[in-house]
Amino acid sequence: MLIQYPIIHIAVWIAALLFSVAVCLNIFRVLVGPSLPDRISALDTLSVNAIGLILLIGIGTGSRYGFEAGLLIALFSFLTTAALCKYLLRGMIIE
Numbered sequence: 001m002l003i004q005y006p007i008i009h010i011a012v013w014i015a016a017l018l019f020s021v022a023v024c025l026n027i028f029r030v031l032v033g034p035s036l037p038d039r040i041s042a043l044d045t046l047s048v049n050a051i052g053l054i055l056l057i058g059i060g061t062g063s064r065y066g067f068e069a070g071l072l073i074a075l076f077s078f079l080t081t082a083a084l085c086k087y088l089l090r091g092m093i094i095e
Contacts, residue, residue: 012060019053040084047077 026046033039051070058066087093 016056022049044081
């Protein structure tokens with residue numbers, strides 16, 4: 001089911017455009033980041049922005065699969081960030 005009110009539809013797509021700009025800026029910070037902790041935090045922020053973008057696209061198209069994809073990406077993003085931080089602090093992930 002698509003959104004019935006045109007102003008909400010326009011607002012969702014403008015927000016999706018702004019989220020995509022944020023994702024591009026996060027990708028730039030991941031590639032050019034001055035240190036490894038900066039790159040890890042940029043990667044975490046990238047995943048949060050990607051989740052927001054996927055949810056907005058799901059709202060805009062009326063698909064419920066966007067919410068499920070957002071939940072899965074959030075789960076894997078948390079696990080990846082925790083593993084990268086543990087590797088950065090201790091040098092190994094599994095002890």
